[in-house]
Amino acid sequence: MDGKPRASMTCKGRLTVRLMLFSFMTLVVIVLINLLESSIRITTSKAVSLKMKSGFSHMLDLYLTNSTIFKTNIHFGSSDVAYSKFSFDEKQITRSNPETSMASSNLQHLHLKVTAYRKDTFADLNLTRTKTSTKIKAIESRMKIVHRGRNEMPRNKNERQSKCYNCFKHDFEYNIPNDHICDTSAMHEKIDLLILVSTVHKNGFVREALRTTWLSCTKNNTANVRHVFLLGKTFDNMLQESVMRENDIHHDIVQEMFIDTYQNLTYKTIMGFKWASTKCSNAHFVMKTDDDMWVNVPSLVKLLSGTDLANYLQTGLTGDCRAKVSPIRNKNFKWYASLLSYPDVSYPPFCSGTGYLTSIKVASEIYHVSPNVPFFHLEDIYVALCARRLGLSLKKTVGFYAGHRLNVCDYKKDDVLTVHHVTPSKLTEIWNTLCSLK
Known part of the structure; x- marks a missing residue:
């Protein structure tokens, strides 16, 4: 008679351990799924980013629509001159040049604020034009230029060209x-x-x-x-x-x-x-x-x-x-x-x-x-x-x-x-x- 209760208790103990183990594994799976989803969200969010390092040797990546309301918040490192919290609501178009290029995306509005401008930084972010029909071209993610000698110049499609057609229109309104x-x-x-x-x-x-x-x-x-x-x-x-x-x-x-x-x-x-x-x-x-x-x-x-x-x-x-x-x-x-x-x-x-x-x-x-x-x-x-x-x-x-x-x-x-x-x-x-x- 004493053997049966002990056997029953042993079986119940084993069942409890199995249930705990199953619950633990389920929890681990849920955590891993959440981590995977978070990783995917973080990776996706990196598609909209602003990357600027001080000086000319780094790129400015902005993903904007053609109808952007341009309000900037960009820090150029150790600033010599400061423009605080400026913004304007007219349609904007920013010149596409070797140093700073804009790319179109499906964002509706990207609001940034420019709080600093460094004298020796070449980023023209602010051109109010009377016509804004030019589409902003896509940007390559990052470029590294290696200068191999005085007479051997790098040739990159984003470097300044000697001529163009209607790429620098001066069509600003007079105030x-x-x-x-x-x-x-x-x-x-x-x-x-x-x-x-x-x-x-x-x-x-x-x-x-x-x-x-x-x-x-x-x-x-x-x-x-x-x-x-x-x-x-x-x-x-x-x-x-x-x-x-x-x-x-x-x-x-x-x-x-x-x-x-x-x-x-x-x-x-x-x-x-x-x-x-x-x-x-x-x-x-x-x-x-x-x-x-x-x-x-x-x-x-x-x-x-x-x-x-x-x-x-x-x-x-x-x-x-x-x-x-x-x-x-x-x-x-x-x-x-x-x-x-x-x-x-x-x-x-x-x-x-x-x-x-x-x-x-x-x-x-x-x-x-x-x-x-x-x-x-x-x-x-x-x-x-x-x-x-x-x-x-x-x-x-x-x-x-x-x-x-x-x-x-x-x-x-x-x-x-x-x-x-x-x-x-x-x-x-x-x-x-x-x-x-x-």
């Missing part, structure tokens, strides 16, 4: 057009020279110094020399309101709706040539310069009155022009250019963007050929690339000084045409100093 600046119908005047001055929003006091010194010869844009200040768009509402008030007083600012950054200076220069050729086609000559310059306008006008230079500028440009300059491959330099953005070993001959002269005819030709010349972020090099495409010539003229230090009275001499890095206080000192010039 401030100032169409009247070159109007001469009432006064029957001629315009010998139009001066395009590249500036930034915060430099209102600098612009005022220019107006009261070497730009005073334009007589508030009523003389035979006219001027405009060139600006893009800012996300700082206070700065924009200040610019609008300034323009209400002086009416000498031209602004388009591209984002105003150092890396977008090419857009600013092409805007200037566009405005010159469409709003000031009655000008004879065009000068592009910057707001930290001394420009000896009377000497320039005198120089342009000679037939030799006047004839030359119908097919060329002049200034502080240089040849045989190689791209800077060191990322720590302001004028860095990666192998993707510029694969050739040298630049074409170019004139320093601090100040160069050409005719209205050439300015118009450069603007009209620019859609077929792929973007490059150094504006004076880009103008040179357009000039090469057109078969134009460039020559150095003595008196254009991109970097020079002179005594106060030397600035006013006829053989000094431009000088770079001149502060507003220095401009005022030069202007107010009485000099005996021989």
